[in-house]
Amino acid sequence: MIVSVEGVEFKYKSTEILKDVKFEVEKGEVVSILGINGAGKSTLIKCINKILPPKKGTITVENLDVNKMDRLDLAKKVGYVPQRSNGNYMTVFDALLLGRKPHIKWEISKKDIEITENVLKLLDLEKYALRNTNELSGGELQKVIIGRALVQEPKLILLDEPTNNLDLKNQLEVMRILKDVSVSQNITSIIVMHDINLALRYSDKFLMLKDGKIFAEGGKEIINSQNIMEVYGVNTYVHNLNGHLTIVPEEGY
Numbered sequence: 001m002i003v004s005v006e007g008v009e010f011k012y013k014s015t016e017i018l019k020d021v022k023f024e025v026e027k028g029e030v031v032s033i034l035g036i037n038g039a040g041k042s043t044l045i046k047c048i049n050k051i052l053p054p055k056k057g058t059i060t061v062e063n064l065d066v067n068k069m070d071r072l073d074l075a076k077k078v079g080y081v082p083q084r085s086n087g088n089y090m091t092v093f094d095a096l097l098l099g100r101k102p103h104i105k106w107e108i109s110k111k112d113i114e115i116t117e118n119v120l121k122l123l124d125l126e127k128y129a130l131r132n133t134n135e136l137s138g139g140e141l142q143k144v145i146i147g148r149a150l151v152q153e154p155k156l157i158l159l160d161e162p163t164n165n166l167d168l169k170n171q172l173e174v175m176r177i178l179k180d181v182s183v184s185q186n187i188t189s190i191i192v193m194h195d196i197n198l199a200l201r202y203s204d205k206f207l208m209l210k211d212g213k214i215f216a217e218g219g220k221e222i223i224n225s226q227n228i229m230e231v232y233g234v235n236t237y238v239h240n241l242n243g244h245l246t247i248v249p250e251e252g253y
């Protein structure tokens with residue numbers, strides 16, 4: 001087990017967002033968090049990354065209590081891709097290299113450069129290496145931010161709607177890369193997703209969040225018409241298309 005969330009509660013002022021959230025994630029799993037807008041998905045992954053402090057409960061990563069870890073130690077284990085990012089006057093290469101920061105002691109090593117170059121290649125960003133990040137399209141920038149999390153060589157990556165800005169090919173590519181690193185490097189991903197079909201294709205496990213609680217948790221079997229109705233309020237058919245489970249909303253849902 002890499003992540004354990006136990007009895008987590010979170011409030012923004014007096015508004016309760018997360019109520020007794022409890023789940024575990026195994027090493028190397030790709031996990032999608034599903035739920036309607038405002039369900040608390042981003043809040044949950046921000047709690048795991050210690051950006052927000054839960055009011056109650058415990059979150060551990062590799063059996064260490066996140067709340068007791070310092071930022072640097074946490075950054076060696078956990079990468080985070082936020083919902084929105086801005087570019088700046090830093091080049092793509094330097095923005096990726098920044099992901100090595102938690103590992104750099106005195107100066108940048110050959111290994112740091114090598115890892116950065118590998119991720120540049122993996123995400124097909126080589127042609128942008130020397131361009132400033134404020135001169136990229138939204139999708140290109142999104143890939144750089146995902147790349148920076150990979151350069152960090154974390155055990156766990158938390159991603160908040162990572163495919164949002166991406167065209168179809170890049171959506172598939174990013175999800176495939178997350179799946180590949182989960183298999184080849186045992187890196188775990190917890191991904192907030194709105195596209196249920198994309199989630200179905202690449203995830204091992206699903207967490208459906210409703211009213212601040214885990215409504216359903218498990219494999220593909222929990223992505224069924226009944227649960228989708230309960231969580232999203234939409235009538236759907238579940239089809240098996242060439243071996244891929246596919247959710248199709250009913251006419252007039």
Ligand SMILES: Nc1ncnc2c1ncn2[C@@H]1O[C@H](COP(=O)(O)OP(=O)(O)OP(=O)(O)O)[C@@H](O)[C@H]1O
Binds near residue numbers: 017037039043
């Ligand atoms: N800084 C904040 N202060 C007060 N309320 C907030 C704050 N951030 C989020 N909220 C509220 O908390 C609730 C959960 O927000 P959160 O961003 O976690 O939802 P989400 O499931 O990620 O939504 P989406 O799918 O729209 O991104 C929402 O009702 C939101 O309006």
